[in-house]
Amino acid sequence: MKLHWILFSLIILFHSDNYISINEQKINWFNSLLEGEFVDGDSSTRIKKNESGTMTITSIYRGSFCSMEYDSTGSFVSSWSGAIITSK
Numbered sequence: 001m002k003l004h005w006i007l008f009s010l011i012i013l014f015h016s017d018n019y020i021s022i023n024e025q026k027i028n029w030f031n032s033l034l035e036g037e038f039v040d041g042d043s044s045t046r047i048k049k050n051e052s053g054t055m056t057i058t059s060i061y062r063g064s065f066c067s068m069e070y071d072s073t074g075s076f077v078s079s080w081s082g083a084i085i086t087s088k
Contacts (some may be wrong), residue, residue, distance in 0.1 A: 023073070030055065030074030060084070 020028075033055060037046045043061040050056060053072035058065055066081040 026074030028074075030070060030072070033057075 033047055035047050035049050037044060043059065046056075046058045046060075048056045048058075054077065055070045056067055057070070058067040063084050064081065065084060066079065068079045069077040071077050
């Protein structure tokens with residue numbers, strides 16, 4: 001039984017040192033994004049930081065797009081999508 005308590009104590013000790021909160025993970029992810037346009041074959045992604053501190057990420061693949069907006073803490077705000085219509 002002592003072995004179980006020793007293992008439990010070690011797990012708690014190591015777990016508490018390496019814990020990163022969800023909010024901190026979102027902020028770290030948000031701050032790691034680089035503004036610009038990234039192209040990969042038929043698809044592209046545009047990341048733009050707005051004056052208000054929010055960030056818009058737009059993904060385009062062939063004839064459609066999807067945009068997502070995040071606030072300055074990395075929390076999701078809104079999204080929208082649609083088709084790209086062109087005329088000849």
